[in-house]
Amino acid sequence: MSAHTRPNSDPRPRIAVLGAGHTGPVLARVLAEAGYPVSIAASGDPEKIALIMSFLAPDAKPRWAADAVAEADVVILALPLHRFADLDPDRFAGKIVIDTMNYWPPTDGVHALFEDPALGSSEIVQAHLPGAKVVKTLNHIGYHELDESRRLAGSAHRRTLGVAGDDQEAVALTAAILDRVGYDTVTLPSLEAGRAFQPGGPVFGADLTRDRFDLEVSS
Template sequence: MSDRAMPSPRIAVLGAGHVGPVIARVAIEAGYHVTISASGEPERIALITQILAPGAGPRWAADAVRDADIVVLAIPLHKFAVFDPTLVAGKLVIDTMNYWPPTDGVQTMFEDRRYGSSEIVQLRLSQSTVVKTFNHKGYHELEEERRPAGSPERRALGVAGDDPGAVDLVAEVIERIGYDAVRLESLSAGRLFEPGGPVFGASMRRAEFVRAVSVEAA
């Protein structure tokens, strides 16, 4: 009797700046099939991909998304206003972006304080399922702080979303790349991951992370 593992979800990373290649690299090292794209031709990022995310296939965005089960949105937030929602329609989208006016300037779309930034992303990507993670960890730390399961030094990453199945799938990715996933049961709770939130920029183990978000949510 064979013990066949379920095939890993295929991941497309949209964005080849600071964050995208790091996520691509750690996902590849965790055994995932990863493609990556930027705003232009794949040839323009072929060299940077070869150096920063070896094993990731540079593609046109539409090609990368079409074949993916999970799409990582790692573009500068100020470019989201011109992002085409139909590109990711029907897809599970990980939102890694932050609204931080000192960096991006005031973005009118994200000034509605009734919503967290990923809720606003979800409103625009109405045909997609948005999950928030990675945004509260510095890209330069994401690779360095990975640890195997069971390590006393293993850190936590939060995963927030309205769809439990999508949150579970993304949490599995988080666990495989080397972090303990802490699930939050709504996308609105992802506000706790944003700049000024209790876990933004922090390096916490699971218990400490859970306490931090629980106190704020109470």
């Protein structure tokens, strides 16, 4: 069996997390705990993050970024924004790409790529990765909350996350992943609508149940 082949009986998407700072390891851990095959990559040699990942995300496999992306069905961008422009768009063709990044000029500096006021940041990500199916989510919850806010399906106060994208199959798959991790979801039909999740938007940082979340993004 080649490295790119899975048994037909395993329907779980393979997930690659790019970024090993604050958010990436938490994402890798909760996804692995939900039963997904997960790899994680930083900008260099995976051996440099192997030890810390054995503590922070023990079930995620450190990989070279190129290998992690090549073998993944879903790629999660949990990068420092200034590294995004260095990504090779060709590597992401045909992939579902979950964009968790935010543009914070006061802390990250001004990046010309993200300065177009007519577009949301994930719309710009999609333009830079034209062959990918970009989905915006997980940018409006703090990395420190990702673990502790998980709840079983049907819990009375289960937190809701928004999922927005132009490709509805990619949106549906992403929502299913988040449900299995421990979150309700509200799906939006476009990346443009996902601007509601950005800093300053009505649901950014808000701990809301589905009805309230839906109301906020619909108003």
